[in-house]
Amino acid sequence: MRTTIKEAATIEGIGLHTGCESRVTFRPAEGPTGYRFLSPLFKEPLPATLDRVAGTARGTNITDGEHKIHTVEHLLSAAAGLGIDDLDIEITGEEPPAADGSALPFARALLKAGVREKAGQERRTLGLDGQLEMAKGDIKFLARPMQHGVYFKLTYDYPHKLVGKQVVEFTLTPEEYLVRVAPARTFGFSHELEALKKAGLARGGSLDNAVVIEEERILAKGGLRYRDEFARHKLLDLIGDLALAGLPLRDIYIEAERPGHAANVNFAKLLLEKAQIK
Numbered sequence: 001m002r003t004t005i006k007e008a009a010t011i012e013g014i015g016l017h018t019g020c021e022s023r024v025t026f027r028p029a030e031g032p033t034g035y036r037f038l039s040p041l042f043k044e045p046l047p048a049t050l051d052r053v054a055g056t057a058r059g060t061n062i063t064d065g066e067h068k069i070h071t072v073e074h075l076l077s078a079a080a081g082l083g084i085d086d087l088d089i090e091i092t093g094e095e096p097p098a099a100d101g102s103a104l105p106f107a108r109a110l111l112k113a114g115v116r117e118k119a120g121q122e123r124r125t126l127g128l129d130g131q132l133e134m135a136k137g138d139i140k141f142l143a144r145p146m147q148h149g150v151y152f153k154l155t156y157d158y159p160h161k162l163v164g165k166q167v168v169e170f171t172l173t174p175e176e177y178l179v180r181v182a183p184a185r186t187f188g189f190s191h192e193l194e195a196l197k198k199a200g201l202a203r204g205g206s207l208d209n210a211v212v213i214e215e216e217r218i219l220a221k222g223g224l225r226y227r228d229e230f231a232r233h234k235l236l237d238l239i240g241d242l243a244l245a246g247l248p249l250r251d252i253y254i255e256a257e258r259p260g261h262a263a264n265v266n267f268a269k270l271l272l273e274k275a276q277i278k
Contacts, residue, residue, distance in 0.1 A: 006114035013097030019203030029086035056261035077240030078106035081177035101185035125250035166231035184232035187211035
């Protein structure tokens with residue numbers, strides 16, 4: 001059966017890239033509608049689907065053709081990580097709150113609202129009947145069927161002495177997601193900040209919602225949450241971007257090397273194209 005939440009839950013704050021105040025209210029979705037954004041800006045609900053992606057620069061943005069919602073991946077990651085199928089997301093402004101830079105505040109809000117099954121609504125899932133590969137330069141993806149469950153292996157490799165190569169492996173369940181993935185925060189390098197701000201990005205970024213990597217030290221409020229927090233956050237992003245396929249994953253192994261939002265979205269399109277849906 002498909003799932004949604006039992007009652008409404010709200011999060012407020014500033015957007016990571018826009019720097020604008022924002023409020024998100026999660027609401028139960030009675031129909032098999034997937035994830036939808038509702039806003040006074042939109043004439044009708046905006047589905048969070050691959051065909052609505054309008055940009056992947058430092059975040060995944062979706063559009064109705066006129067207005068955009070920026071940086072949807074953390075919020076979608078929380079919903080998908082908890083196994084929620086249908087969700088109406090009311091939003092003020094054009095970007096969800098950054099919160100602490102992770103998916104954990106969204107996940108906690110959804111859990112507080114409660115998850116419920118919807119009788120009579122069949123849950124369709126995405127699987128594969130063979131191996132699938134995608135590569136561009138040093139960015140690589142591989143997916144293949146497995147007997148039970150959804151398993152990720154992600155490699156983040158960056159030529160910085162404080163980062164290097166990080167590998168995280170993870171079985172996707174709501175319990176594991178909450179403990180091992182959701183708390184991992186977004187991050188950036190200090191040498192990029194000026195260029196990001198000139199490009200109109202990271203206007204709301206601070207140590208309250210991001211980890212900053214300098215040449216000789218890592219600035220993180222309360223210290224790093226994991227030794228491999230950067231790889232875990234990349235996995236968080238991947239789960240959120242794959243949620244745009246509109247179907248939960250089924251019995252699949254996914255391996256990703258040096259992924260980013262643009263590659264994630266392209267891989268999600270390929271997965272959906274080759275999927276065995278049932």
